[in-house]
Amino acid sequence: MVSPTLALLHTSPVHVPVFEGLRDQDHPGFALRHLVHEDLLARARAEGPDAVADDIQELLEQAVAEGASAVLCTCSTIGAVTEARAAAVGVPVVRVDRPMAAAAVAAGRAVAVVATLESTLGPTRALVEEEAARAGRPVEVTTVLVDGAWERFEAGDGEGHVRLIAEAVDALEGVDSVVLAQASMADAADRATLPVPVIASPRPGLRAAVLRCGVGGKS
Secondary structure: OOOOEEEEEEOOOOHHHHHHHHHHHHOOOOEEEEEEOHHHHHHHHHHOHHHHHHHHHHHHHHHHHOOOOEEEEOOOOOHHHHHOOHHHHOOOEEEOOHHHHHHHHHHOOEEEEEEOOHHHHHHHHHHHHHHHHHHOOOOEEEEEEOOOHHHHHHOOOHHHHHHHHHHHHHOOOOOOEEEEOOHHHOOHHHHOOOOOOEEOOHHHHHHHHHHHOOOOOOO
């Protein structure tokens, strides 16, 4: 029997060690294959996610041909268009932020979506509203763009990036949960002190994708 392999579609190489670390903690020995294509995010930001849909399908088809049992898209900006290609490629395609959105909806009506890229706000807000409709729960979504944080991230200033996000989260009022819209924001979940769930996508997203491969892991 061939062991399952999960392909991960990234738009930044910084995500590779993050998901490798989570795999080692929660799903030891599980095979991951990383596909890093930074150009997808640049083009999606400039032209819209649909502009890269055909390229994404080619990458998914290649991943399946090379043995992927499922694909996890770790970029929120292109998550919806990637997920929509699942039927065409014949294996599960998971967007990393869907389990996070479901958890946020379960925590209460008022959900804040915090992002460092404006292109992520719309897709993530739509995802939270979709999960709320699926769960039959009312939801009120507010969005926050953290000015300057993405520039810190691109410059390699991880500490400054996390600090700005955590400060933006802690300034929120009247929310039941907070969604950190991008996988790159995950470290801010532990830094923020707001007394509501501050949810990052990598761990629940990886867990969901591994389960779609038909394999469990530690909770």
